[in-house]
Structures are given as C-alpha cells and as structure tokens.
Amino acid sequence: MNDLELKKMRLSDDTVLIELGKILDNSNAHKMVAAINTALEEGYKYVVIDMSLLEFLSSAGIGSILGNIESAREGAGDIILCNASPAILHIIDVLDLSDYLTIRSSREEANTICGITS
Amino acid sequence: MSDSEIVFPDDISDIRWNEFNARVDTVLKKEPAIITIDCSNLVHVVSKHIELLWITYDSCKNESIPLQLKSPSRSLLRLLKLLDLADFFSIVSAEAGNNYSDHFNASNDNTATAMEQFCRYMTGINVPEIVEFELKTLFYEVAMNIVQHSGLEPTDIIDFSAKPIRTGMMLTFKDNGEPFDPTDNVPLEDLREAARNKQQRGLGITIINRIADKMKHERKTNGLNILTIEKYWGGI
Numbered sequence: 001m002n003d004l005e006l007k008k009m010r011l012s013d014d015t016v017l018i019e020l021g022k023i024l025d026n027s028n029a030h031k032m033v034a035a036i037n038t039a040l041e042e043g044y045k046y047v048v049i050d051m052s053l054l055e056f057l058s059s060a061g062i063g064s065i066l067g068n069i070e071s072a073r074e075g076a077g078d079i080i081l082c083n084a085s086p087a088i089l090h091i092i093d094v095l096d097l098s099d100y101l102t103i104r105s106s107r108e109e110a111n112t113i114c115g116i117t118s
Numbered sequence: 119m120s121d122s123e124i125v126f127p128d129d130i131s132d133i134r135w136n137e138f139n140a141r142v143d144t145v146l147k148k149e150p151a152i153i154t155i156d157c158s159n160l161v162h163v164v165s166k167h168i169e170l171l172w173i174t175y176d177s178c179k180n181e182s183i184p185l186q187l188k189s190p191s192r193s194l195l196r197l198l199k200l201l202d203l204a205d206f207f208s209i210v211s212a213e214a215g216n217n218y219s220d221h222f223n224a225s226n227d228n229t230a231t232a233m234e235q236f237c238r239y240m241t242g243i244n245v246p247e248i249v250e251f252e253l254k255t256l257f258y259e260v261a262m263n264i265v266q267h268s269g270l271e272p273t274d275i276i277d278f279s280a281k282p283i284r285t286g287m288m289l290t291f292k293d294n295g296e297p298f299d300p301t302d303n304v305p306l307e308d309l310r311e312a313a314r315n316k317q318q319r320g321l322g323i324t325i326i327n328r329i330a331d332k333m334k335h336e337r338k339t340n341g342l343n344i345l346t347i348e349k350y351w352g353g354i
Contacts, residue, residue, distance in 0.1 A: 096309060100313065
C-alpha cells in the first residue's frame with residue numbers, strides 16, 4: 001500500500017472499512033471525502049477508518065472526516081476512528097475533538113459499535 | 119564535511135552502491151580515527167540500505183576503525199533496533215544549538231519533502247517526539263497556507279529557518295507572495311460546532327494558533343513576508 005493510498009472494503013451491510021496509508025493530507029484528503037460520501041450515499045451507516053499505518057494527519061485530512069460526521073450521525077450511524085497512534089491522537093486532542101469523534105483503540109472495538117461480531 | 123565523512127545515498131541503485139563502496143575504500147586507506155556516515159539524505163529505508171550499512175560496518179571493523187552514523191532518521195533507528203543491529207553503530211546527532219535553514223518550491227510535494235527534512239533535523243537535535251510531531255504539523259500547515267493563499271507559483275521559493283532557543287524553538291518562514299497573516303485570521307473557537315455546521319475550512323489556522331506559543335507577521339516594504347513562530351517546551 002503506498003503512503004497516500006486509501007483502501008476501502010465492505011465489512012457488513014451497514015459498515016464499510018477505510019484503511020489509510022501513512023499520510024492523509026492536502027494531496028489525498030479529497031479522496032477521503034469522496035470515499036466517505038460514496039459510502040454514505042450507498043447506504044452504509046458506519047464508516048470505520050483504520051489509522052494503524054497513519055503517520056501524518058493534516059488539517060485537510062481532519063476536515064475530510066469532520067465534514068461528514070454529522071451526515072453519518074443523521075443517518076443513525078457514525079464515523080469511527082481506530083488504531084490511531086499517540087501522535088495522531090494528540091493532534092485530535094489539541095483540536096478538542098477527542099470527545100466529539102468516536103475513537104477506539106482497535107478494529108474489534110470499532111466493529112462492536114457497528115454490530116459486527118467476529 | 120570532514121575527509122572521513124561519507125554521505126549515505128538514498129538512491130540505492132547499483133551505480134550509487136558501487137560509488138559509496140569506492141568512497142568507503144578510499145577513506146579507509148587514509149586510516150582515519152573514525153568514519154562518519156551522514157544519513158541525513160536517507161528518506162525511505164529499504165533492506166538494501168541496511169545491507170550496505172552492514173557491509174560498511176564490516177569493512178571498518180576489519181580495519182579496526184570505528185564507524186558512527188550521523189543524523190539517522192527515526193525510521194532507520196527503529197529498523198536497526200528491530201534487526202538487533204542498533205548496538206553495532208554509534209549514533210551522533212547534530213549538536214543542539216545548530217540552526218537549520220532550507221528553501222523549497224511553493225508546491226504540495228516540495229512542502230512534504232521539506233517537512234521530512236525538518237523532521238530529520240529535529241530528530242538529530244533530540245526534540246521530544248510529541249513536540250517534533252507538533253512542529254512538523256505546524257510547519258506543514260504554515261507552508262501549505264503560504265502555498266495556497268499567497269499566489270506563489272510552484273517555481274517560487276519559500277525560505278525556512280529553525281533556531282533552538284533557550285525555551286524551545288523559533289521558526290521563520292519568508293516568501294514574496296501576497297501577505298497571508300495567520301495571526302490576522304480568526305481561528306475556529308469550537309471545532310465541534312464547526313463540524314455540526316459541516317464546516318471543513320479554517321482548521322489549518324486553528325491548528326497553527328493552538329500549537330504555536332507566539333507568532334509575528336511582518337510585511338516588508340520590498341514585499342517580503344516574514345512569519346516568525348515560537349514554540350516553547352523547555353528547550354533542548
């Protein structure tokens with residue numbers, strides 16, 4: 001997987017998973033917006049974003065997620081971040097978004113919110 | 119750079135491999151007290167880099183000449199540790215108090231490359247990891263604001279310098295574009311409210327204002343913009 005790539009896969013009828021590469025910044029944030037928009041338009045309620053490879057998150061990257069949270073929640077779903085590193089969590093914290101965003105430490109915990117049991 | 123310092127190549131093609139080995143042989147023949155491998159150019163570490171470092175270590179050991187790595191990136195250090203090779207190499211960092219300067223073209227790609235170079239400098243002077251991440255983010259957001267809002271062409275240059283100060287670091291950005299003063303743009307107070315209103319813009323300014331401890335923007339009569347930012351954490 002290259003640094004700027006996003007990988008999308010269906011987890012259930014309600015849930016889609018997006019795996020991020022090392023970077024979510026101004027150069028690929030538009031792809032994130034498109035991926036989330038498409039998922040919500042296709043009827044998925046939950047978007048799980050796996051950040052285990054993510055090393056850098058710019059304001060554009062945060063914006064690509066933030067701009068769609070309310071749309072997901074209006075549809076009785078959510079956007080769930082998982083496996084974020086301490087550095088990424090720190091930037092989210094600097095922006096006072098830690099309590100607003102749904103953040104879990106593992107994909108399993110994220111799946112539980114989406115009603116997926118392995 | 120001293121006679122016994124050799125730049126380690128990022129490009130690990132056969133030509134560069136041979137060039138590097140030839141340089142090592144030349145330096146070894148002079149029987150220096152120590153050989154320093156400057157790793158500051160090494161961006162993406164692959165197994166061939168490790169192999170070449172190991173061959174170099176072996177060559178130096180055979181001649182009983184100590185080897186040290188200068189300014190290795192965190193990823194190189196992590197990889198050496200993972201392979202249980204870290205203890206074979208002495209590591210030397212750029213000394214605290216060394217200033218840093220760079221200039222880069224006003225484009226997305228060049229900003230990203232310049233950011234990584236700045237990170238290597240910070241690693242080299244032992245900036246704490248979380249502070250390094252904050253400064254990396256600050257660098258990116260300021261540089262991208264200049265790229266996106268100052269009307270500069272991709273061939274135009276942004277000048278950057280960093281200077282350790284007693285309580286932290288001072289960063290300076292200079293450009294000749296339209297003035298864009300992050301101290302003049304109102305940051306978002308409540309990002310949750312912004313999210314509820316589905317607002318995606320303004321996050322960069324907010325990040326800059328929340329991470330920086332002090333900012334000053336100047337517009338010189340010759341059209342030069344100078345943005346000076348200070349970040350405090352107790353210093354290096």
